[in-house]
Amino acid sequence: VRLMSFNMFGKISYISETKVADFVKYMEAGKIMATRCKICGKLYFPPRADCPNDLSEDMAWEELNGKCKLLTYTTLNFAPTGFEDDVPYTLAVAQLEEGVKVYTRLSKDIKEEEIKIGMELKLTPVRLPNGRITYELKKFEP
């Protein structure tokens, strides 16, 4: 497996170096990972390398099952620089089963009239046509 730097994450990345860069490696393997503090047990997503409760960096990676519910959303007809080609797109916040939340795009497979707060979704890694890697919220298929 070719190791990807964190700057391959998302449509446009503004960060290349981070202590949680392995997140991208796990995404390549189809896994979405959180971190858990080995001292206090708190689960972090997006993953953190450091726990402010204990000032500890003793963290373990832990896979999320991706099952989540839509908390809120917005469909943009106007985009910031670099994202113009994607318009319209929908940003969403979802509650994951493990208790943490995620901020990302809703899959274009979901039509605007189908969007309903509370609907079940699945957080899924996605490879972009230019080779970059991201995640999005897809319809939940039991």
Next chain:
Amino acid sequence: MRVAIVGVGQTPFSRSCGMSIRELCFEAFREAMEDINLTPKEIDASIICSAPEYDKQRSPSGLISEYLGLTPKPTFYAESICSSSTTGVKVAYSFIKSGLHDVVAVIGFQKMSELSSAEVQERMGRGADIQWETPFGSMMPAGYALYAHAHMQKYGTTEEQLAKVRVKSGKYSVLNPLAMFQRVLTLEECLAARVIASPLKLYDCCANADGASCVIMASEEKAKKITDTPVWVAGIGSASDTLSTTNRTNLAGLTCTIEAAKQAYKMAQIEPKDVDVAEVHDCFTIAEIMAYENLGFCEPGEGGKLIEESQTYIGGKIPVNVDGGLLSKGHPIGATGGSQIRTIVLQLQGRAGKTQVNGAEIGLVHNVGGIGVYGNVIILRR
């Protein structure tokens, strides 16, 4: 020892001001110094406030301090994005209260027209968490739009109620010669406007602007010599919330407002019902509705009803943003908080002209930075 506001000033807010930032700041400073017994040499310190990513000038404090004739007195820089100038006011209050400085000038400015619209949008996106949120295409209207849908879902707030906030704003903006958007809007026009980030439409959003504001503050002893109409800082509260949306516990209200308001009310020893006139941070219509609730002007979830019943117009339960608010005045980021303070000071001095709230004794200023990241609440009394 009390701390007073002795002078306030503001330039017109406009799409393009046609002058440099030093000249823009000078205009606001000149108005603040009018009719008070104070010379620039008697100002002990200055605090310059802006959002630096819009400035071509590196470290503007030195430049502004020089142009206003404030050297060799110390000058400082305060930044909390859209709430920068009320953060400056809090720092000035602390300087005066501690006895370090007796008279402090707080100057807020922003010249957003220096940048192209695309450059501005690029910077707006980077106001979100650049590691985990900006890569998906975030921007300011989207951040508040997420709150709007959550508020509508939780409380049944409607797009019509959001639009009614803008209708109020338009009504008062035509009475404020410094407002950028000089037009009365109908409910139908607001509802028919194009969608920017659902459910927010064009008129649910404020616009970029150029402008500057100035607030001059002084110790009680000095204030009484400088002016016959000092306005007293009775309460001042500040709070923060997570920058990331994912770590927010409340998506239908701003926790930083609730926390800052609690501190300010406690310090001023008043309750929300005691406020006679308020300026709230209405960068988007939903932000004003959440502010009604989070400042305690109504119960959580009742904000839509409050505007529906016209209770935030002059003559209602609590007049809010009777200068047109950010929605109509325009929002030159670093200047906004100082402009809100100016409006309340003029109200408490009985100098608010056509939008005067009769007998106003207690006023409140609510200024938010980012999407509820930084919150300042300031209570003023005459």
